[in-house]
Amino acid sequence: MDLGTCNVAAVVVDNESDPKYTILEIMAPDQPGLVRVLSWVLNGMQVRVHHGLLETNAEGMARDKLWVTDFRNRKLKNSSAESLGARLEDFMIMCGPSEAENQTSWVCGGIEVSNEANPDFTQVIIRGEPTSHKPGYLLDLATALTSIGVSIQEAIIQGGADVPDPQLAIADRGYDFKTSGRVFKFLLKGPAGGKMTADTVASLIFTLRLLEGKGTMPTVAPNMDALLKLGDKCRN
Structure with missing residues (x-):
């Protein structure tokens, strides 16, 4: 069973209305960790929030309005403001569980979560890494898991087809470790x-998706200079 609908934040960048600040307006379904992700992207792109209104309406939609500058308290250039808006939309993608009341399994890309596989705990399988040779990815995963309040009861990590213990063989037949990296089971x-509730599962998947395809720790976003050099490639 798949995860259901993925929602992309609507971001409006206004670089005309205020002489001192660039104004950001963000609308997105409210989600655990939403403000953290917003802050993460802004900080990583060297953007300072001077004023802000962050609200959630009765329908569960977050509406945030921020007055921002760069770290030198300068209004953003038009090119930087546009790139910031695009980057926020890239990162603020919320996948939530479907509305089926009895849903017990979720799949989003290489992330598979099941409340059926084990009688006592929630099973999470993560296939692949952002970069197969990137050091520290296990730490990234552990940080992501503990950040939403879950605790690890058991874990298996398989880093190749030849395993020293049969219990380590959790990858699908034919899985390409060299290209994709390790497989993790928690x-x-x-x-x-x-077991985790559907809301906690949604928060977990939302957090884990931040790690997919990113070459940095989840608390550090790419900087503005690197983004401007990449241009449209950042939107892929």
Whole structure:
């Protein structure tokens, strides 16, 4: 069963209305960790928030309005403001569970979450890494898991086809370790104990998706100079 609908944030950049600030208006379905991701992108792109209104309406939509500058308190250039808006839309993609009341499994890309596979805990399988030779990805994963309040009960990591113990063979037949990297399997306990709720699963997948295809730690976003050099490639 798939994850359901993925929602992209609507970002409006206004570089005309205020003489001192670039104004950002962001609309997105409210999601655990939404403000953290917003702050992460802004900080990584050297943008400072001077004023802000962050609200969530009765329908569960977050509406944020921010007055920002660069780290030197200068209004953003038009090119930088446009790139910032595009970057926010790239990162602020929220995949949420479908509305099926009895859904017990979710798949989003290389992330598979199941409340059926184990009688006591939630099973999470992550196939592949952003870069197969990137050091520190296990730390990234552990940080992502603990950031939403879940605890790891068991884990298996398979880094190649030849395993020293049969229990380590969790990858699908024919899986390409050289190209894709390791496979991780976790049994997790939810914040309240027992299996994770659908809301916690949505938060977990939202957080793990930030790690997919990114070559930096999840608290550091690419800087503005690198983004401007990449141009449209950043939107792929």
